[in-house]
Amino acid sequence: MGWVSKVEIISLGTLISALTWSSILSLMAIGITLLYRTTKVPNFAHASFVTTGVYSATIVSLMGFHPYLGMFLGFILGGLEGLVLFYAILEPLRRRRSSIFILMIATLSYDILLYGLLNVLADDLQTTYKILARMIYYSRLDFSIGGVPGVAVISLLALITTVILLYILLNRTTLGVALRACMENTALAQTLGINVSLMLLFSWFIAGGIAGVAGALLPFYTMCGPYIGMLYIAEMFCASILGGLDQIYGAPLGGFLIGFAKVALISVLASFVGPWITEYAPIIPLAAMAVALVLVPKGLVAIKIRRG
Amino acid sequence: MQLPLNEIALFMTDFLALFGVYLIVTISLNIQRGLAGIPQFGLMFAIAGGAYITGNMATRIAVWILGIKTDLDPVIDCTAVLSMVNPMLNTQPMTSFILILIYLAIGATFGAVLGLIQVAPAIRLREDYLAITLLAFAEIINVIATAYKPLLGGAFGVQVPSVYGWAGGYRYGVATLAILVIAAISYLYAEYLERTPLGRTLKAIRENEVAAASLGKSLVKYRAIAIVIGSALCGMAGTLWTLYGEYVTPTYTRFYWTFLPWLMVLLGGIGSNRGALLGTAIFVALDKLIIYYKHSFEAFLPFDVVWLDYILLGIITAIILIYRPQGLLPERPYIPKDIRKRIEEKIKQF
Amino acid sequence: MLKVESLNSGYGKLHVLYDVSVDCDKEEIVAVVGPNGAGKTTLLNSIFGIADIYSGSVKIDGEEITKLPAHVIARKGIAYVLQMINIFSELSVEENLRISASYAKIPDIDKKLREIFEIFPILSERRKQRAGTLSGGERQMLAISIGLIRDPKILLLDEPTAGLMPLYVDLIIKKINEIRKERGISVVLVEQNVKKALEIADRAYVLVSGQIIFRGSPSDLASEKEIMRLYLGMGE
Ligand SMILES: Nc1ncnc2c1ncn2[C@@H]1O[C@H](COP(=O)(O)OP(=O)(O)OP(=O)(O)O)[C@@H](O)[C@H]1O
Numbered sequence: 038m039g040w041v042s043k044v045e046i047i048s049l050g051t052l053i054s055a056l057t058w059s060s061i062l063s064l065m066a067i068g069i070t071l072l073y074r075t076t077k078v079p080n081f082a083h084a085s086f087v088t089t090g091v092y093s094a095t096i097v098s099l100m101g102f103h104p105y106l107g108m109f110l111g112f113i114l115g116g117l118e119g120l121v122l123f124y125a126i127l128e129p130l131r132r133r134r135s136s137i138f139i140l141m142i143a144t145l146s147y148d149i150l151l152y153g154l155l156n157v158l159a160d161d162l163q164t165t166y167k168i169l170a171r172m173i174y175y176s177r178l179d180f181s182i183g184g185v186p187g188v189a190v191i192s193l194l195a196l197i198t199t200v201i202l203l204y205i206l207l208n209r210t211t212l213g214v215a216l217r218a219c220m221e222n223t224a225l226a227q228t229l230g231i232n233v234s235l236m237l238l239f240s241w242f243i244a245g246g247i248a249g250v251a252g253a254l255l256p257f258y259t260m261c262g263p264y265i266g267m268l269y270i271a272e273m274f275c276a277s278i279l280g281g282l283d284q285i286y287g288a289p290l291g292g293f294l295i296g297f298a299k300v301a302l303i304s305v306l307a308s309f310v311g312p313w314i315t316e317y318a319p320i321i322p323l324a325a326m327a328v329a330l331v332l333v334p335k336g337l338v339a340i341k342i343r344r345g
Numbered sequence: 346m347q348l349p350l351n352e353i354a355l356f357m358t359d360f361l362a363l364f365g366v367y368l369i370v371t372i373s374l375n376i377q378r379g380l381a382g383i384p385q386f387g388l389m390f391a392i393a394g395g396a397y398i399t400g401n402m403a404t405r406i407a408v409w410i411l412g413i414k415t416d417l418d419p420v421i422d423c424t425a426v427l428s429m430v431n432p433m434l435n436t437q438p439m440t441s442f443i444l445i446l447i448y449l450a451i452g453a454t455f456g457a458v459l460g461l462i463q464v465a466p467a468i469r470l471r472e473d474y475l476a477i478t479l480l481a482f483a484e485i486i487n488v489i490a491t492a493y494k495p496l497l498g499g500a501f502g503v504q505v506p507s508v509y510g511w512a513g514g515y516r517y518g519v520a521t522l523a524i525l526v527i528a529a530i531s532y533l534y535a536e537y538l539e540r541t542p543l544g545r546t547l548k549a550i551r552e553n554e555v556a557a558a559s560l561g562k563s564l565v566k567y568r569a570i571a572i573v574i575g576s577a578l579c580g581m582a583g584t585l586w587t588l589y590g591e592y593v594t595p596t597y598t599r600f601y602w603t604f605l606p607w608l609m610v611l612l613g614g615i616g617s618n619r620g621a622l623l624g625t626a627i628f629v630a631l632d633k634l635i636i637y638y639k640h641s642f643e644a645f646l647p648f649d650v651v652w653l654d655y656i657l658l659g660i661i662t663a664i665i666l667i668y669r670p671q672g673l674l675p676e677r678p679y680i681p682k683d684i685r686k687r688i689e690e691k692i693k694q695f
Numbered sequence: 696m697l698k699v700e701s702l703n704s705g706y707g708k709l710h711v712l713y714d715v716s717v718d719c720d721k722e723e724i725v726a727v728v729g730p731n732g733a734g735k736t737t738l739l740n741s742i743f744g745i746a747d748i749y750s751g752s753v754k755i756d757g758e759e760i761t762k763l764p765a766h767v768i769a770r771k772g773i774a775y776v777l778q779m780i781n782i783f784s785e786l787s788v789e790e791n792l793r794i795s796a797s798y799a800k801i802p803d804i805d806k807k808l809r810e811i812f813e814i815f816p817i818l819s820e821r822r823k824q825r826a827g828t829l830s831g832g833e834r835q836m837l838a839i840s841i842g843l844i845r846d847p848k849i850l851l852l853d854e855p856t857a858g859l860m861p862l863y864v865d866l867i868i869k870k871i872n873e874i875r876k877e878r879g880i881s882v883v884l885v886e887q888n889v890k891k892a893l894e895i896a897d898r899a900y901v902l903v904s905g906q907i908i909f910r911g912s913p914s915d916l917a918s919e920k921e922i923m924r925l926y927l928g929m930g931e
């Protein structure tokens with residue numbers, strides 16, 4: 038195989054696809070990391086928050102709007118789901134001084150509950166509106182800029198906006214500074230008069246909301262159904278861990294590494310060994326996470342901080 | 346040869362078979378979580394592993410043991426190959442019995458290996474990282490099983506030899522009996538394990554993370570032991586379930602094979618084997634009843650009843666966690682006889 | 696000022712304090728001493744709504760604060776300096792002080808900052824430094840300042856001299872006494888360093904296994920040879 042063909046191995050289309058997936062994955066991972074920082078619990082219900090975003094896009098499009106506007110509904114619905122999880126389940130458990138492990142099961146059980154509800158919703162949409170509610174795909178409704186699919190641009194913009202807004206929130210507002218205080222030292226924050234529960238509640242709303250936004254973008258990238266969040270939950274955690282579970286801005290780094298490894302690397306591999314290998318793409322994030330856990334358990338961002 | 350089984354007997358066999366398989370799984374969970382404190386959120390991995398490896402190897406091994414000469418692939422052309430294997434097995438109970446033992450050994454070994462692979466990246470790390478890793482790794486088994494056609498013939502699955510065929514109309518009864526025997530052995534083994542020095546060390550690790558951390562190297566060792574034992578049991582559960590149904594598809598899900606066992610153990614009381622027994626019985630009975638009365642529900646529900654399962658079980662778990670985190674039959678502290686005597690003497694002295 | 700009456704408290708199912716009564720008058724320094732694990736920190740945590748109170752009451756100036764959440768108690772003119780991680784190490788020294796003051800609704804924060812820097816001049820030199828990089832002694836000074844900048848009537852201090860070298864211990868003990876005199880604050884001082892604590896305390900309590908086994912003046916305590924030897928590791 039000559040040099041020229043090797044250059045062509047990775048097409049522009051593949052790179053754009055990798056970029057899109059990386060942006061969406063990063064959005065999903067940011068919330069997981071944020072919640073881990075504030076509440077010290079890996080949120081397994083993130084899967085359903087994301088799926089909620091998918092169906093927000095569906096609902097918005099059934100109402101006659103462009104499904105991209107589902108991002109807003111997704112933010113609100115995802116945020117509310119986060120709010121309910123924290124307020125109705127996690128907060129009572131925290132008050133009983135339950136262990137992290139109990140909190141983890143609680144998020145898992147909430148995920149199962151939401152999964153059931155989302156399936157009911159899908160069934161209902163299917164019978165009421167006669168749409169294929171288990172095969173949601175909006176690629177046809179997407180616009181394109183000079184051949185680049187709109188979702189690539191929108192996802193990247195959504196990610197950048199989210200990171201900037203999050204930065205402003207955490208560093209420039211009293212609310213955000215209080216939230217950071219809670220993340221670093223809950224007990225101390227409490228003694229200063231910060232209402233820690235309220236701060237955590239707020240973080241669950243934000244994180245759920247961001248997951249909802251990511252979910253609303255998903256049907257422009259791939260075929261979605263009620264299972265879609267569960268399908269990607271492992272990958273979300275991989276991105277989150279690779280970036281460093283306690284480094285909020287590490288999540289996009291992890292997201293991009295995993296996204297590009299999965300989409301771009303696999304297509305390079307495929308051109309060498311054959312297309313069958315693409316079916317194994319979901320293993321790449323796990324491998325990356327395994328390596329990261331062994332070599333840098335605190336995540337990649339931690340390395341830079343230690344040196345700097 | 347088919348004996349007319351009445352509905353209740355059929356229901357009971359079915360119930361007991363599922364109960365037995367789940368009991369093995371919940372016992373395994375009790376050893377991993379209850380004893381060693383490992384948040385095993387990827388139980389499904391070893392169970393599916395046991396089931397899938399049985400699907401892949403069972404016919405192959407039967408062909409070899411029975412000395413059948415054929416060029417057909419035992420997975421892709423399983424129906425054709427089994428049309429040669431099954432008639433022979435139907436007349437050879439002894440060979441069938443040996444096969445079952447071989448399959449179980451393979452399921453257990455493969456399960457144990459998967460358990461080790463699954464825990465390896467995070468075995469030194471804290472509970473939360475461990476939980477994420479175990480859950481994440483479990484998710485890949487179906488990716489592989491669906492993508493790698495030679496394993497199970499892709500998404501449609503594969504048939505396995507009917508090792509209970511010799512029992513004729515009693516085949517399901519015998520299959521259930523086999524499951525219950527293994528379940529009983531697992532139960533007794535778990536009870537025994539708790540009382541050994543190993544069991545007590547595992548518990549000490551669970552009770553105290555600081556002490557556990559200071560164990561350093563041996564923490565890794567003890568976690569590995571618990572995972573190996575637990576995953577071997579899970580692997581056997583997968584094998585038994587496959588042999589019972591004589592068929593396997595790559596569709597083991599987190600809901601049925603990780604979440605449900607967790608719920609059973611939580612309801613019974615983590616760390617208590619009696620609790621696991623009770624929790625398993627309750628949930629399997631509920632599940633069977635729901636399936637049995639499914640049609641009467643369907644009449645007035647505008648969606649598939651199965652989703653109601655998810656919704657209710659999600660809510661029930663949260664309620665248990667909040668209102669009865671210790672479960673119905675909580676773990677009783679086990680104090681060895683000699684130590685109990687010493688304590689009693691001390692109390693008398695005062 | 697502060698009145699704790701027959702308090703039973705702990706963490707979830709872990710019962711730590713049994714029928715503990717402690718009070719602290721205006722401008723008084725009350726020392727609470729006792730062996731490790733006796734429940735000294737738990738006593739302060741109970742006052743501040745961090746531990747679980749099963750029965751008994753906590754009052755500030757006659758106002759019941761039992762079972763109020765911590766962030767509400769924090770607004771009742773009482774400040775608590777935690778035993779262990781008692782500063783935000785990611786924030787700078789000044790940010791630490793500012794965030795504390797802003798939540799206490801202090802009107803003129805800059806003026807308050809200058810006051811604090813007069814008490815602990817070293818903090819003024821370190822004001823832009825990340826708090827995580829401070830030395831042990833500087834950290835304790837910052838922790839106390841974080842409490843002090845809130846202008847409290849009552850200051851709860853949990854082992855402010857733990858792990859410090861003697862020079863710093865003397866300095867901090869001296870400062871606590873000065874602060875009390877100059878600003879008329881009541882101090883509940885939990886200390887391992889019994890000798891030093893008793894030097895400045897007006898009254899002392901000895902807490903053992905969750906129960907008060909002594910209350911009285913420091914000089915009375917010094918003559919209780921049995922208690923001093925058995926529980927406080929002092930004496931011949
Ligand atoms: N946050 C907590 N959650 C659960 N148990 C706790 C907590 N803090 C303390 N304990 C337990 O409460 C008991 C009393 O501890 P406490 O910290 O009050 O003792 P102490 O007198 O302050 O000891 P030291 O001198 O070592 O600081 C101990 O058995 C301890 O393990």
Ligand SMILES: [Mg+2]
Pocket residue numbers: 735736737778853
């Ligand atoms: Mg203490």
